[in-house]
Amino acid sequence: MWRASTPDCTAEEVARACVRKVRNDDLRVTLLKSISDFTLNSAAYRASAASSSLHKATAEDYEIVGIADADFHQLYKSRLARPGSPAYQYYERLRTSAAHGLCAYCRYGQAKTLDHFIPKTTIAGLSIEPWNLVPCCHQCNHKLGRNWSDQAHEQMLHPYFAPDLGRWLAAEVHPTRPASVSFQAVPDPTLPDGLRRQVVNQFEALGLAELYAVVSSQELAGLSRRLVSVGDEIDIPSYLDELATLAFCGDLNDRRGVLYEALSQSSWYCDGGFADV
Numbered sequence: 001m002w003r004a005s006t007p008d009c010t011a012e013e014v015a016r017a018c019v020r021k022v023r024n025d026d027l028r029v030t031l032l033k034s035i036s037d038f039t040l041n042s043a044a045y046r047a048s049a050a051s052s053s054l055h056k057a058t059a060e061d062y063e064i065v066g067i068a069d070a071d072f073h074q075l076y077k078s079r080l081a082r083p084g085s086p087a088y089q090y091y092e093r094l095r096t097s098a099a100h101g102l103c104a105y106c107r108y109g110q111a112k113t114l115d116h117f118i119p120k121t122t123i124a125g126l127s128i129e130p131w132n133l134v135p136c137c138h139q140c141n142h143k144l145g146r147n148w149s150d151q152a153h154e155q156m157l158h159p160y161f162a163p164d165l166g167r168w169l170a171a172e173v174h175p176t177r178p179a180s181v182s183f184q185a186v187p188d189p190t191l192p193d194g195l196r197r198q199v200v201n202q203f204e205a206l207g208l209a210e211l212y213a214v215v216s217s218q219e220l221a222g223l224s225r226r227l228v229s230v231g232d233e234i235d236i237p238s239y240l241d242e243l244a245t246l247a248f249c250g251d252l253n254d255r256r257g258v259l260y261e262a263l264s265q266s267s268w269y270c271d272g273g274f275a276d277v
């Protein structure tokens with residue numbers, strides 16, 4: 001749902017690096033003869049993603065004659081994703097392109113791995129396609145797994161092609177002891193219905209409500225303790241509003257910004273709910 005920096009390497013560069021040190025002579029020759037096919041497939045993938053049509057993609061669309069699914073899988077596993085191989089530099093370039101080193105899907109976990117946006121078990125021909133590889137955390141990668149749907153509204157929003165969604169993350173303060181906050185995806189009602197369903201589906205598929213509630217619980221406890229000690233000296237809603245404004249500077253859907261904003265608008269919390277820590 002957040003837009004990520006796009007790959008700065010080409011399908012040809014990645015394919016050529018993966019082919020180096022392939023021991024099977026016939027396969028190496030076939031791969032070298034097929035470099036232009038990797039380039040053509042990459043262009044087709046980008047065009048399909050840009051027109052939100054990836055859910056219609058089939059394995060046949062990205063076949064390359066003479067290269068089996070197992071060969072594509074090995075190119076990823078034993079070349080691109082293997083430390084020390086000539087292609088590993090591209091794996092690392094893609095992985096470290098993540099904004100602030102954070103997962104492109106949850107913006108919380110560290111981007112320690114690459115997710116195949118279309119799983120390589122679904123379309124093997126996209127195993128080493130750079131535009132199909134998204135930097136993400138282990139947790140999101142595990143949640144996404146081999147899931148793939150041919151239904152548009154069940155698709156994840158591709159981080160390299162995500163449209164500007166405006167504000168979609170919302171939080172609600174609960175008058176519990178101590179205070180608690182829950183998160184929801186509330187897409188802009190002016191967005192097309194299908195896009196709004198995608199946002200809500202993706203939020204649920206990645207378990208972001210639970211993740212953000214857990215992470216924010218610790219931050220909320222620290223904030224509440226601070227307000228107990230300085231609450232008499234400051235205007236609490238203004239203070240929280242200022243924190244929200246700062247957090248929103250780089251991201252309209254910053255989790256902490258959404259948290260501070262909801263707290264600043266909760267008269268229960270600002271009038272003393274914070275004191276139950």
Ligand SMILES: [Zn+2]
Nearest residue numbers: 103106137140
């Ligand atoms: Zn993640």
